[in-house]
Amino acid sequence: DVKVTQSSRYLVKRTGEKVFLECVQDMDHENMFWYRQDPGLGLRLIYFSYDVKMKEKGDIPEGYSVSREKKERFSLILESASTNQTSMYLCASSLGTDSNQPQHFGDGTRLSIL
């Protein structure tokens, strides 16, 4: 089974802090994704990566950056956290570029910015 692991289930940070959310997958997947999930808005893509050191902006990249130094790890960075970044953050990975390959999700990190 694919395992996508996010470093924290719950995280509380203060406004202005730099926040790191870590995600690791163990199935040698090329693609990795970061989403945020908010009530009424569904899953929205922040950034994704289709290879090491490669990154692409999703629908809502403002206020975020990412890092993919190794194939198995994809980090989401909030450069200066703000209260509107309080949300559930979900990491996902998928194999290659075949369209029939599903994305596999981690359990999520519920981030609160005070």
Added chain:
Amino acid sequence: GQNIDQPTEMTATEGAIVQINCTYQTSGFNGLFWYQQHAGEAPTFLSYNVLDGLEEKGRFSSFLSRSKGYSYLLLKELQMKDSASYLCAVRDANNAGNMLTFGGGTRLMVKP
């Protein structure tokens, strides 16, 4: 861009059948996925459709009509554990990688 619509909430009775609809608009359709998400948990993959027709997997089936931009997820013999959110997601061939756009999800409540 893409626009994906699904009902916000549905209620059904244990043992019954329920159909969750999803409509989409996309310039380069290249597959539709259904996911199940229990409260506080990760979404899990249920089904994939890229050609018109019905795909059956046990109690769950998914249907696609590309000409109508329409899909549905059919759940038979409902069980209490089927209470969850169901997410419709579309892949656009114009997007890089394996990028998906998700609908807002349909929260299904199964009652005894």
